[in-house]
Structures are given as C-alpha cells and as structure tokens.
Amino acid sequence: MNIKIRPVKRQDYDRFSNIMDQVQQLHVNWRPDVYKPANPLITKEMFEEILKEDNWYVAEDSERVVGVLEVLRRHVESPSQVTKDVLFISTMAVDEAYRGKGIGHKFFEKVKQLKEEKGCDTIELQVNARNQRAYEMYKKYGFTEKSINMELK
Structure with missing residues (x-):
C-alpha cells in the first residue's frame, strides 16, 4: 500500500461519507442509547x-x-490549568477493509507534523470506551489516559 495523507477535496465526498457512515454505525452498535443511525451522517x-x-x-x-x-x-x-495549545484529533476514521493496515499510524505522522507546524504543545483525542481496538492502537502510539468520562443513567 502507498498511503498518502492530503487535504480533503470535493471529489472525495462519496468515499468520505461512506467511511463516516461506517464509523457512525459502530457507535450505534456500541451505544444505541447514545447514538442513532444517520445515513448519510455527512450530507453534501x-x-x-x-x-x-x-x-x-x-x-x-x-x-x-x-x-x-x-x-x-x-x-x-x-x-x-497550565496555558497550552492543543491539537485535538476530533475524527479519525478508517474504512473497515483497511483497518489494521497502518492507516492510523500514517494519520499520527501527519498529526505530529501539524502539531509542529501549528506550534502546539500536545496532541489529544477521545476514544469510545467500547472501541478497544482503537484504544490499544493509541496506547501503542504513546497516548496515555488523561481523564475518564463517566455517566449515571
């Protein structure tokens, strides 16, 4: 595989939308009490x-x-709090057929580059508590737990 990370373009809509729909469905499966089906999640x-x-x-x-x-x-x-500039990973989604093939690591390389370019002090993200695969990948990459969100129903 020859993975290239680049800014999004208009012609990316169909694949972009499909990947976002896949990830939304994972969230719906994990937490139907929080997430609901939305197709497309990202409209044109x-x-x-x-x-x-x-x-x-x-x-x-x-x-x-x-x-x-x-x-x-x-x-x-x-x-x-200590004053700092954070580069926050709001969305990281990989097509189901490509998961586990190093795409996340390519994204992290890009994020580290952006952190330097933007003069940020740290990189942060949130991960769904049921997304064990992503959690393990983030730990492998060096992320540590900063806080834990909890709920009472």
Whole structure:
C-alpha cells in the first residue's frame, strides 16, 4: 500500500461519507442509547462546509480514499490549568477493509507534523470506551489516559 495523507477535496465526498457512515454505525452498535443511525451522517451540504475549513484530511491508497481525519487547534488558558495549545484529533476514521493496515499510524505522522507546524504543545483525542481496538492502537502510539468520562443513567 502507498498511503498518502492530503487535504480533503470535493471529489472525495462519496468515499468520505461512506467511511463516516461506517464509523457512525459502530457507535450505534456500541451505544444505541447514545447514538442513532444517520445515513448519510455527512450530507453534501455539510461536506461543502467542511471543504471551506483547513482541518480535514483523507488517507488515500492508489487514489482511493480509505480514511478521514479532522484536527482542531484549541487554546487552553484558565486560572486552574497550565496555558497550552492543543491539537485535538476530533475524527479519525478508517474504512473497515483497511483497518489494521497502518492507516492510523500514517494519520499520527501527519498529526505530529501539524502539531509542529501549528506550534502546539500536545496532541489529544477521545476514544469510545467500547472501541478497544482503537484504544490499544493509541496506547501503542504513546497516548496515555488523561481523564475518564463517566455517566449515571
């Protein structure tokens, strides 16, 4: 595989949308009390707005989009926390046929590059508690737990 990470383009919509739908369905399966089916999760109108932003990327294998990445820059400044700039991975989704083939690692290489370019201090993300595969990948890559979200129904 020859994976290239690049900014999202208008012609990526169908594959982009399909990958986002796959991941949404995983969330629905794990937590139907929280997530609901949405197909498409990303409408064409929403995609047009995404194209105006500079924080969305795709992983491409031989001109086929196989993954989606969104990163957000957040400035943290308060009396109770150390001031820092965080590069937050908001979305990292890989086509089911390509999972476990190193796409996530390619995305992390891009995120590390963006962290340096944007002058951020740290990289953060959240992972669904039931997504053990992603959790293990993040740990392997060096992420550590910062906090744990809990709920009471």
